[in-house]
Amino acid sequence: MFDPNKVKLGIAPIAWTNDDMPDLGNENTFQQCVSEMALAGFTGSEIGNKYPKDEAELKKALALRNVQICNAWFSAFLTTQPYEETEQAFMEHIRFLKAMGAQVVGVSEQGHSIQGQMETPIFEQKYVLNDARWDTLCQGLNQLGAKAKEIGMTLTFHHHMGTVVQTAEEIDRMMENTDPELVNLLFDTGHLAYCGVDPLAIARKYGKRIKHVHLKDIRPEVVREVKENHLSFLQGVRKGAFTVPGDGCIDFEPIFEALKDCDYQGWMVVEAEQDPAIANPLEYAIKARGYIREKTGL
Numbered sequence: 001m002f003d004p005n006k007v008k009l010g011i012a013p014i015a016w017t018n019d020d021m022p023d024l025g026n027e028n029t030f031q032q033c034v035s036e037m038a039l040a041g042f043t044g045s046e047i048g049n050k051y052p053k054d055e056a057e058l059k060k061a062l063a064l065r066n067v068q069i070c071n072a073w074f075s076a077f078l079t080t081q082p083y084e085e086t087e088q089a090f091m092e093h094i095r096f097l098k099a100m101g102a103q104v105v106g107v108s109e110q111g112h113s114i115q116g117q118m119e120t121p122i123f124e125q126k127y128v129l130n131d132a133r134w135d136t137l138c139q140g141l142n143q144l145g146a147k148a149k150e151i152g153m154t155l156t157f158h159h160h161m162g163t164v165v166q167t168a169e170e171i172d173r174m175m176e177n178t179d180p181e182l183v184n185l186l187f188d189t190g191h192l193a194y195c196g197v198d199p200l201a202i203a204r205k206y207g208k209r210i211k212h213v214h215l216k217d218i219r220p221e222v223v224r225e226v227k228e229n230h231l232s233f234l235q236g237v238r239k240g241a242f243t244v245p246g247d248g249c250i251d252f253e254p255i256f257e258a259l260k261d262c263d264y265q266g267w268m269v270v271e272a273e274q275d276p277a278i279a280n281p282l283e284y285a286i287k288a289r290g291y292i293r294e295k296t297g298l
Ligand SMILES: O=C1C[C@@H](O)[C@H](O)[C@@H](O)C1=O
Pocket: 014, 019, 020, 073, 115, 158, 160, 188, 191, 214, 271, 273
């Protein structure tokens, strides 16, 4: 279905060690993580906290396993801090990513975000930007996108539960008010399904501007429990709200078709944070790899 020269498969280290809650999978080493990614049949990875900070060391460890870096999460604070502070951190981040061979960077707005707060109910207390701050956000994203473009990188924006860009309306507003030449979308199936947005509709709507994909599934019964019991995003993760594609309720087949129809080129990254003591990361990586092979031929 996909041309393997155009679409490549990666997996995120968050299933081995969770950077948002490092006690989850603290026992898993970097070496084990990248070895198991390769063993499961993935050729790409994002960057986790346990990865060596030294370029040469990281490159060598990855080359030994034929794994490439394809992205790393960047936290922007455009709505709460002076623009220059975010730009400075962003430049350092994308220079490292570029040196590692990545072509895209995934940016999330973390100003006012509640995603990392252990006790804050994820469905009730999400912050909503006013018009002035929306302008600040979109203008800042355009500026960061231009900086990325100058060095040959593509900025993709990661919509995310608990952040100021979570819902379909917020994604629309961000996309409509940013320059398509500078700001693209990081399409994360799990975060859309989690907040009740149809990932297929977003794939169809923004196909051409999707430049990076996170393949995440949800366990609807756990998401329901999070909602009913007013739990936080991180409490939900611990309970198993997310899982690998094919193991939850999202129908990925039409989503893959929609991406194929718009000639998607780039990485599709399995990103399914859950407790590694319950969901063995290698076992789930193999499961995800088999499901993607079955549905896409990749
Ligand atoms: O891309 C992501 C990075 C994680 O740190 C985050 O919390 C996760 O849910 C996600 O989608």
